[in-house]
Amino acid sequence: MTKLKTLYDKIWEDHLVAQSDAGDDLIYIDRHLIHEVTTPQAFEGLRMSGRKVRNPKATLGVIDHNVSTHKNRHQGVEVEEDSRLQVETLRQNCDEFGVELYDILDVRQGIVHVIGPEQGFTLPGTTVVCGDSHTSTHGAFGALAFGIGTSEVEHVLATQTLRMKKLKNMRVLVEGSLPLGVTAKDLILAIIGEIGTAGGTGHVIEFSGQAFHDLSVEGRMTVCNMAIEGGARAGLIAPDEKTFEYFKGRPFAPKGDDWDKAVEYWETLKTDEGASFDKEVVISANNIVPQVTWGTSPEDVLPITEQVPEVSNDAVKRAIEYMGLIPGQPLQDVKIDKVFIGSCTNSRIEDMRAAAEIVKGKKVADNVYAMVVPGSGLVKEQAEEEGLDKIFMHAGFDWREPGCSMCLAMNVDKLQPGERCASTSNRNFEGRQGRGGRTHLMSPAMAAAAALKGSLADVREYQ
Amino acid sequence: MQKFTVLKAKAAPMPRANIDTDLIIPKQFLKTIQRSGLGKNLFNDLRYDEQGNERDDFVLNQEAYRHANILVTGENFGCGSSREHAPWSLLDFGIQCVIAESFADIFYNNCFKNGILPIKVSSEDVEQLMQAAENKENEFNIDLEQQSITVGNHQIDFEIDAFRKHCLLNGLDDIGLTLQNESAIQDFEQKRTKQKAWL
Ligand code: SF4
Numbered sequence: 001m002t003k004l005k006t007l008y009d010k011i012w013e014d015h016l017v018a019q020s021d022a023g024d025d026l027i028y029i030d031r032h033l034i035h036e037v038t039t040p041q042a043f044e045g046l047r048m049s050g051r052k053v054r055n056p057k058a059t060l061g062v063i064d065h066n067v068s069t070h071k072n073r074h075q076g077v078e079v080e081e082d083s084r085l086q087v088e089t090l091r092q093n094c095d096e097f098g099v100e101l102y103d104i105l106d107v108r109q110g111i112v113h114v115i116g117p118e119q120g121f122t123l124p125g126t127t128v129v130c131g132d133s134h135t136s137t138h139g140a141f142g143a144l145a146f147g148i149g150t151s152e153v154e155h156v157l158a159t160q161t162l163r164m165k166k167l168k169n170m171r172v173l174v175e176g177s178l179p180l181g182v183t184a185k186d187l188i189l190a191i192i193g194e195i196g197t198a199g200g201t202g203h204v205i206e207f208s209g210q211a212f213h214d215l216s217v218e219g220r221m222t223v224c225n226m227a228i229e230g231g232a233r234a235g236l237i238a239p240d241e242k243t244f245e246y247f248k249g250r251p252f253a254p255k256g257d258d259w260d261k262a263v264e265y266w267e268t269l270k271t272d273e274g275a276s277f278d279k280e281v282v283i284s285a286n287n288i289v290p291q292v293t294w295g296t297s298p299e300d301v302l303p304i305t306e307q308v309p310e311v312s313n314d315a316v317k318r319a320i321e322y323m324g325l326i327p328g329q330p331l332q333d334v335k336i337d338k339v340f341i342g343s344c345t346n347s348r349i350e351d352m353r354a355a356a357e358i359v360k361g362k363k364v365a366d367n368v369y370a371m372v373v374p375g376s377g378l379v380k381e382q383a384e385e386e387g388l389d390k391i392f393m394h395a396g397f398d399w400r401e402p403g404c405s406m407c408l409a410m411n412v413d414k415l416q417p418g419e420r421c422a423s424t425s426n427r428n429f430e431g432r433q434g435r436g437g438r439t440h441l442m443s444p445a446m447a448a449a450a451a452l453k454g455s456l457a458d459v460r461e462y463q
Numbered sequence: 464m465q466k467f468t469v470l471k472a473k474a475a476p477m478p479r480a481n482i483d484t485d486l487i488i489p490k491q492f493l494k495t496i497q498r499s500g501l502g503k504n505l506f507n508d509l510r511y512d513e514q515g516n517e518r519d520d521f522v523l524n525q526e527a528y529r530h531a532n533i534l535v536t537g538e539n540f541g542c543g544s545s546r547e548h549a550p551w552s553l554l555d556f557g558i559q560c561v562i563a564e565s566f567a568d569i570f571y572n573n574c575f576k577n578g579i580l581p582i583k584v585s586s587e588d589v590e591q592l593m594q595a596a597e598n599k600e601n602e603f604n605i606d607l608e609q610q611s612i613t614v615g616n617h618q619i620d621f622e623i624d625a626f627r628k629h630c631l632l633n634g635l636d637d638i639g640l641t642l643q644n645e646s647a648i649q650d651f652e653q654k655r656t657k658q659k660a661w662l
Contacts, residue, residue, distance in 0.1 A: 018647040026644055028651050030662055040496035048499060049464055051638070089496045126662065151547075151576075151637070159641045161648060254661030262661045 004275035006169045007236050008204045011144040011269070015127050017161055024163045030126035031143075032059040032156050033112045034099070036083075036090040037066060037410070038131030042154035043093040053097040054160045060121050061094045061101040063087050064111045065132075066410040069373050069400035074104055078412045097157075110376020110402040113137040113225065113344035117217075118376055120250025124239040124266040129156055134344050134426065135234075136227040140220035141246075142239035142269045144204070147228070167233065168278040170203035171271075174211040176286040181460045183354070184219030185346060185424070185443035187211060188226045189291035193301040195281055200232030203279060206271060207237050211285040217246045218350045225345045226426050229298040238270040290459055292331055293428050293441040295319035300428070304331055304446070304458045322430055323438050324418065331456050334440070338421040339370035339451040340433070341444050342400075343407035346424035347375030349382050351444040356388040358448035358462050364396035365454030371398040371413070373405040397451070409434045422450035464578040466634035470560055470605040472532035475522045476596035482536060483543035484570065488552040501548060502555030523556075527599035533560045535589065535596045540581075541570025550577040560605055562612070564589050575627050576636055580607060582621045592619070607632055 005013075017026040039061075046053070053059060066083035073079060087104075094101035102109040108119065113134055116122040122138045128145035129135060131153045138145035148156070156162060172191055192199075205227050212220060220237050227235025244263055247253040254262040289303035296319045302309070308325045311317045320327060325334065341347070341355050352374065364370045372392050374380035380402055383389055389399045406413040407425040415421055415437025424447050425432075428439040440456060449457040492504045510521050517524045523531065534553075540563040541549060550573045553561070560580045574581045582605075584592070595601050595614040604613040607628060612619045630640065641648075655662060 017651045018644045026641060026647070028648070028655070041498050044496075044498045049636070049638070086496060123662070155638050155641065158638045159648065160652075161641055161644075163637070163641060258661040262659070265659065 004272040006271045006275045006277065007142065007206055007238055007269060008144065008167075008169055009275075011125060011127070011142075012166055014125065015144070024165050026161050026163055027127060028161055029129050029156050030058060031116070031121055031123075031128040032153075033116050033121070033128070033130035033135070034059060034061045034090075034153065035065055035112050035130070035132065036063050036086040038150050039093065039153055040086065040089050041150050042131075042157060043089075043097065045151075045154040046097070046157060051158045053099060053157045056098040056100075058160060059099045059157065060116070060119070061090060061099050062109060062112050062115055063090060063102070063104055064109070064402070065404045065408065067104060067401075067403040068411050069403050069405045069413060071401055073401060080412065083411060104401075107377035107381060110374070110379065111344045111347060111404055113221075114347060114375035114379065114402075117141060117221070117246075118250070118378060120247050120253035123247065123253065123262070124243060125269050129162065133228045134225055136232070137221050137225040137344055139224040139227065139235040140217060140237050141243050142236060142266070144234060144236070145224075146234040168203045169276075170200055170205045170232065170279040171277040171281070172205055172207050173280065173282045174207070174209040174285050175282065176210060176284050177214055178211055178285045178288060181445075181463055182288050182290060183443045183445065184215050184222040185446075186288055186291045187215075187285065188223045188229075189293065189298070189301045189441065190288045191223075191281075191283060192226065192230045192298050193291070194283055195230050197229060197297055197299045198231045199281070200227065200230040203232050204234045204236060205230065205232040206277075207235060208271070209285075212237055213240070216350060217242055218348045221348070222345055226298065229426055239266050290443065290446055292446065292456055293439070294323065294325065294331060296322055296428055296430050298426070298428060298441060301441070302331065304442075304456065306331055308334075324420070332458060333455060335420070335455045336368060336422050336440070336450055337419045338415060339364075339368060339397075339447050340373070340406045340413075340421055340423040340425065341371070341397075341447050342373030342375070342405050343423075343425035344375065344404075345407075345426045346444045347373060347379065347402075349379050351424065352379065352383045352388050353386070355444040355448040356383075356391045358445050358459065359395040359397070359452060360391050362395055362452050364451045367454050368451055369398070370396065370451040371400055371406070373400045373413075374402050376402050395451075406433050408432060409437075415439075422447045422456065464634045464636040464639055465559075467559065467578060467580050467607055467631040469607070470532060470580075471602055472559075473528060473530065474533035474535050474562070474592070474596040474601070474603045475528040475531035476593050477522055477534055477536040478593055480537035481539045481542055484541060484546050484549040485543055487541065487549040488546070492552075493546065493548055495548075498548075498551040499555050501552035502557070505552040505556040505558075530557065532557050533562065533596075533603050533605065534558050535562045535592050537589075538564040538586075540566050542567035547573050547576070550574050550579050554579055562589065562592055575630065578631065578634065578636070580605070580631060582612070582623075584612075584619060584621055588619050591617070
């Protein structure tokens with residue numbers, strides 16, 4: 001009898017180049033995404049050792065992490081000097097080594113994890129790496145995708161492979177369907193609340209069950225994006241009809257005969273019935289309520305209907321103090337200063353639509369500054385075609401150019417000390433959105449509702 | 464990575480223990496986008512005064528040692544942070560070999576990744592080599608294959624892990640090691656082109 005395999009086992013075995021004496025495997029890397037922040041020394045290393053990029057076509061570059069999101073950014077508005085230098089360096093490196101780059105005036109420019117799938121560069125069954133931990137996003141399409149460090153970036157550029165040890169298999173099975181008004185973001189926040197931020201450490205998480213089957217591919221991206229917040233280096237969802245449909249006609253997707261062959265292969269990409277996992281968690285979707293984080297770790301999450309927790313240990317005490325909250329205070333009473341709708345977690349067209357639907361014809365509360373940062377130039381274009389930009393601007397939102405923006409505050413978009421933000425991003429660590437800034441993670445619809453109310457809000461009252 | 468076989472060069476004496484990575488390359492130089500170019504800031508605070516002028520008393524500012532390729536120094540060299548900028552700055556300055564009684568672990572590992580040979584010898588040997596380095600006329604001859612340091616007629620042998628020696632002699636960094644699998648990578652790519660033409 002042949003051994004039953006998980007989806008992870010299958011993709012891993014399909015990419016095994018060699019096994020070394022030291023116990024690691026040499027894995028072939030199909031797709032490599034690069035950006036301005038984690039690559040300068042990698043290219044410098046190639047140059048110093050006289051090496052080339054082995055397969056420039058397998059690498060795609062984009063500028064996203066520290067770019068300005070101002071509409072006149074190409075004229076240097078809101079552009080910082082050290083950021084400008086990193087951007088200029090990536091341009092030169094891509095040019096010198098023959099790597100395609102989506103520069104800021106290119107409509108395809110955007111957040112690296114948004115543009116990969118959007119261009120069909122990410123495909124089911126591929127291995128995808130990038131010098132950024134949220135590379136897990138691409139697992140939504142049944143690609144084995146994970147973040148790497150700068151020396152590994154150089155290794156992939158030079159060899160198109162990586163040396164690594166295989167991780168363990170974990171399954172998160174979510175039974176039942178999500179209630180109305182509850183989104184992919186609420187689902188992944190609830191999962192992290194359940195398993196904790198170290199729950200997936202040392203594992204690749206496969207998400208399976210009805211709830212993920214029901215989700216759109218964009219919703220699945222939101223889930224896999226935050227697999228890393230649950231400790232797993234990669235998340236995986238088996239590709240299905242929705243996945244195939246998504247890629248049809250995308251620039252890098254297979255065409256003609258190749259398409260049929262590809263689909264035939266993609267259909268084999270699922271865990272064998274009865275295959276065993278090293279760890280398994282089962283969750284019911286039926287009772288999940290819109291979620292919001294209260295603390296400084298993504299696992300500090302609660303249903304919006306709850307109260308700030310009582311101080312039970314030092315970590316909780318420190319988090320509550322940093323966040324400027326009062327134990328027992330209803331979450332819905334917590335006033336906010338800023339709203340950020342964007343990041344590779346939630347900046348795709350469906351996210352724009354979900355937020356626009358809530359704010360249509362209404363006004364952002366007086367005490368709030370709210371911004372929408374689309375995930376890519378193409379998302380922005382599509383949103384403008386649908387008139388979503390008008391809806392946002394009429395409501396009082398700032399409509400920005402694509403980039404990572406206030407997800408990590410490497411450009412001028414940041415929180416001031418003490419400011420509180422309803423954010424659709426993925427990390428609420430101390431200082432993540434600016435020194436002293438306070439972040440509450442939630443879905444785009446929830447963030448939109450918070451913008452209208454001026455405090456954390458239950459979106460179901462706005463639908 | 465450059466192969467390390469035989470190095471015939473001047474050695475600069477730095478008789479000081481616990482030289483940490485912040486002394487090797489202070490943190491304000493970490494914002495760079497490059498690995499190269501750090502040589503001018505190697506030992507920055509020891510080498511320059513507040514106005515940025517060279518300090519005459521610092522060994523690498525003395526004519527005889529400006530182009531030294533070897534450093535003889537005290538114990539626990541390279542302690543502190545894990546910054547790979549430390550070996551990068553040494554290499555960029557031209558230091559290809561550091562001789563000391565002991566090294567901090569991470570720094571020691573980082574040296575091999577960058578083609579620098581760190582040599583551990585006994586404290587008596589360090590003392591002798593320090594004296595030898597202080598004589599501006601002396602040249603050191605380091606032979607990795609033979610695992611020996613020779614100055615004039617005096618020879619000292621040293622120990623080194625066989626695998627690391629192999630990598631240095633052949634100029635193999637992690638990437639170099641992987642490239643030893645070149646034929647396996649090529650076979651994989653051929654198979655992949657046949658089976659998954661769409662990639
Ligand atoms: S949006 Fe945030 S999490 Fe995503 S790639 Fe950019 S910085 Fe990283």
